[in-house]
Structure formats: C-alpha cells, structure tokens
Amino acid sequence: MPCAASNPTRTKGVRILRTAKIIQRILATVPIVLGVVILVFVFMRFIPGDPVDLMMGQSGNVSRQEIADLRAQFNLDAPVYVQLYDYLGKAVQGNLGESYMEKRPVIDLIGQALPATLELSLMAILFALIVAIPIGVYSAVKQNSILDRASMGISFLGVSMPGFWLGILLMLIFSVKLGIAPTQGRIAYGTGLVKVTGFYVFDSILTGNWAALRSSLAHLILPAITLGSPTAAVVARVVRSSMLEVMRQDYIVLARAKGLREFRVVVRHALRNALIPTVTVLGTEVGALLGGNMIVETVFGWPGLGRLAVTAIFNRDYPLVQGVVMFYALVFVMANLGVDILYTYLNPKISL
C-alpha cells in the first residue's frame, strides 16, 4: 500500500520528540564508550609482555639506558593512572596517540581501516538478510516441506560452523579450484580507483569506474558470505519461528477474509509483524558480527579494523589497540541505537 495519508499537525510533534530522544540516546553512549576505553587501557597493561621488550627483544644488544629512554618516550614509566589521565586528555581533543609500530597517528590508521570494515559488515548483513528472510518466510509458510527441513538443517550448520573454517572452505572452492574470486585484499592493482569515501564499491560507482566495481565486488563477496553466514542462519530461524507464530493470529484470518492475495497476506500482514522479533535478534547479532570481523579479516587479508586490532594486540601496540577498541565500542553502540530506532518504526507500541 502506498504510504499512509499523513496527519501533519500530529506527526510533526512526534518527529521533533523523536529527534530530541535520539540526541539524548547518542549522548548517553558517551559514558559507555568511556568505560570501554578505560577498561581496555588498564587491561592491556596487565597482559604480560611489554611493547618495548617486543621492539627490542630481537636485537639483543640493547643497553638498559636505551630501554629506559624508550619507556620514557612512550610515557610507559609513569603510573597507570597518570598514563590514563594523559591519554584521556588527549583523546577528547581527537588525539589518540601514535602507533608504536607504524609510527603513524592512530586516528589515521583507523580512518583508513574503518570504511573497509563497515563495507564488509554492511555487505555481510545485506547478504544475511537477503538470504535469510525469504528462506525463513518460505520455511514457515511451507512448514515441514522438504525445503523447510533442508534449509533449517543448513542453518544449523551455519550457526555451528566456525568462521575461519567456512572462509578457508569458500576460498578453496571459489578461488583455488574455480578461480573466480580472489583470496586476499579489497581490490586488484591497476584499476585506478579514485578514493572518495573509502567504500570501494560506492566509490567506483561514484566515479563510474566499472572495472574497479567488478574487482571490489569480487573481493568482497567471499568475506561477506563468510561473515554473514552465522547471522543468516540465526535470522532465518528467528524469521521462521516468528512467522509460524504470526500466521496463527486472528488478524491473518481477517486479512484473508478481506479478500487479499496470499502473497500480500504473508508479506504485508505477517512479515511486518514477524520482523519485530527479528530486528531484536539482529541487534544482538551486531556484536557477533564485530567479533567475526577479526577472524574473517585476518583470513581474507582484509585491511579493516579487525585485522588492525589483531596485529596491534600481538605487537602490544597500546595506543592502536585502545583506539581500535574505542571505535568498536562506538560502532556497536551506534548499531544498537539504529536497531532501537528501526524498532520504533516497526512496532507502533514502542517509542524511544
């Protein structure tokens, strides 16, 4: 049905209220992110192993004086709370320090990696939804059919299969055997892509560079499937069970009694209701997706936040780890806020 006839005086008030509430919710995320940063800051310093040791460890002939100098240079000789105070003071000004290993500002490294991670994650969610919703709906409508049983079996596999294993499996089939998808990186050399936003798919469309579009999509597809599969499996199951629940409701009988086509009954009247629990689950899946990112990005050599985090942790690159984790927390909180906002549109009983 085309969008509802609108009632201008009422909806305007609702809209202003909604905006105010959203701003309030964004402000409420500040303490959460701050808490995460402090926790990570302290824990990193409790983990055995020290960045200076790691840097110097290999060369062997380093004097105590040199090590002490390096400690002082990184401000590692001060007590932890002083280090934290200094770090937070700079962080609020947008200075997250400099990576020990790369010798570049952390914020630059993150700025480079963030679009890669977001592009991969969005693609993974898109894949999950496009695959899972039709499967879930169909399985519910044709309950106990062969396709229902098969897809629920596969989804069970999808939930329990570790990401690195699926990634390697896909790589073996599509890259090694069939040779139709690359195994590493985001784009092939020599496509001459001009970076605008850092989202390669978007950039190549923006600049009309079709070779780059093809290459970036080819690079994106396997990691996106690997990352999105567990989510797809969970979503398909939730959609199926909530569709089964919804299809039993009285309002479905009313919809049929009105003379609607079965397709419209299922998609408009049933699915709209079944999406409410689905979106709730999607919110919790964002966390799993961010965790999966680290593994998938490492397996596929994807230059995103996840791989950056893994390398930084191995190197005890304190500022980089802190910066990356802070962004992870931000993305997670924002994604959940997005889910909550989406929720208010789906369920008229809920407001922010």
Added chain:
Amino acid sequence: MLAIEQLTMIYETKRGRVKAVNKVDLSLGTGEILGLVGESGCGKSATLLTILGLVPYPGKVTGGRIIFQGEDLLQKTPAELRKIRGKEIAMIFQDPMTTLNPVFKVGEQIRESLQIHGLMNEQAEGGWFKGRKRKESEVDRVYQLMREVGIPSPEKRYFEYPFQFSGGMQQRAIIAIALACSAQLLLADEPTTALDVTIQAQILELLAKINRERETAMVLVTHNLAMAAEFCQRIAVMYAGEIVEQGPTDEVLEKPKHPYTQGLLRSIPRIGKVKQKLEPIPGTVPDLASLEDGTCPFYPRCAQAQPACLEDECTLEDVGGGHWVKCALYN
C-alpha cells in the same frame, strides 16, 4: 441468497477423520438474520470459515454445495473466491483485540478493503493525479464508514493504531472493514463474546441498524440463546457438527423439539426466578474423531434415547411451520 446443502468438512487427523461440519443444511434470505447456536467446538465457526473458503488447515470440504447468489462457492477458483471475500461476503470475528493487525493504522486497515476491491477506482479515472485522487476518495469513504459504525472523530482516529482503541471501538472498526464494500452477507462469529455487557448491547444495536438500513443478511454465531432470541428471525441449533434443529426463533425457543435444544433451554438461568433449579445436560460433547457414521451424536447424553436412534440415520424433517428437526422421535 445463501443456501448450504449437505456441507461436510473434515479434519484428517492422526486419530481419524473428524467431521467438524457434518451434512449441514442452512438457508438464508436477503435481509434475514439467522442465529447459529451451539456449544463451543460444535462446528459453528468452522461452518462460517468454510463459507468464505477459508477452511482452517488441515480441514477439507468433502461434500455439499454452498449456493450464494445462484452460484456454488465450492466450484469457484481461488481468484474468484477472493473477489467475493470481503466484497460480497464479509466476516466479523470473536476477539476484536487480536483481529486487527497491530502494526497498521486502523484507518489504513479499513481503506485496504476499499483499495483491493477497487471500489473507488471510477471516482478517479484518468488524469495525472489518479492515484492520489483515488486515495483521497478512499480516505473520505473511510471517515464516512467510521462515522457510520460510531467511531467518534474519525479524522483523528484514522491515524491511530489498534492498541489505542478500546475493545468496543476495535469491534466497530472491524465492522467498518466488513461494511467497506457493502457486502450483502455478513458472517458474525460471536461478535460480542469478548466485550463488556454494556458494549455488547451497543454492538448488537449497531448490527441491527446495519441490517435495517442496508438489508444485509447475517449469520450470527453465538452460544448465547438469549441474544439469538432477541436478534434473529430464525435459529439453527448445532451439535457435534450437525444441525439438529432449525426454525423461526419463537417456534424453536417456545416449542423446542430436539432433546438437545430442550436441554439447552433448561440449562439457562433466568433473571427474576428465585431459587430456580438449573438442569445441566448430563455428560460431555463426544469426541468427534470417535463418532460412528449414521448414529445420533447426542444419543449417549439423551434422556429420550431409544433403540431406534442407533438404527437409521435421521434427516432433517419438517414438523410444521418451517420448523425442522433431526431426531428419531420425529422421523
């Protein structure tokens, strides 16, 4: 306008065939109100849903005819049935609180009926803003319908969601959906059971008004005999999937023939009688899956049972004045 002949609908279950609707005969004239009375689970709602072609899974119609406006609904294709559903035959449900879709605005749910049956199409032929014009006339019509069923300030309530409506108002909105396409036949499945007593009277009054003004024929399913007495011109009593007695309301209530109807009437408490003795019907409704063909389903509970009851299957017999009974006593 509606004539149901020997309609049988069964549920194929693991324990056997359950005859939810067993050789039901019903007829209804234009503007007439027929009460379908019986205990819970006797097949009243199943009969209504079968008329609409919405037999609940895993039900199957195995015999009979449903003649509506001279055509057999059981012979129609699904697409033809969809055109009749909601347009020629509309239905009102038992529990208004769960019958409206919770995520759509009430007004939009009423408008959907107009929209899918294309009722306002001719108002907006041609022109650039055809869709918009049609929508405007649809919305106006919805306001009009909401006023007609007694929903105050429709310009405001059009945009509200079902949870913002009280039960009575929700039932009015459902009635508005049923009226949207001016159906000639209204199937009301216990439309007041879930409502407060005062609201019940209002909803019944509304249905009576619709029947008076629009000459809409109605089948009113109820287990409330008093309501049927007040509201219906004719009554059909159902037991275990079968019509056991059918006739003009006064006839059936004052001179009940079938032992089940007699028992039903004796078990109703009457206001005004002091220290009355209620006589419930002994026993319980039989398990429909274990019923044997050809025997009277009421036999085990019947006070007037006799050997003849087990022999031949009875048919509905006219006992005079359009009063029909299915019982060996009158065969």
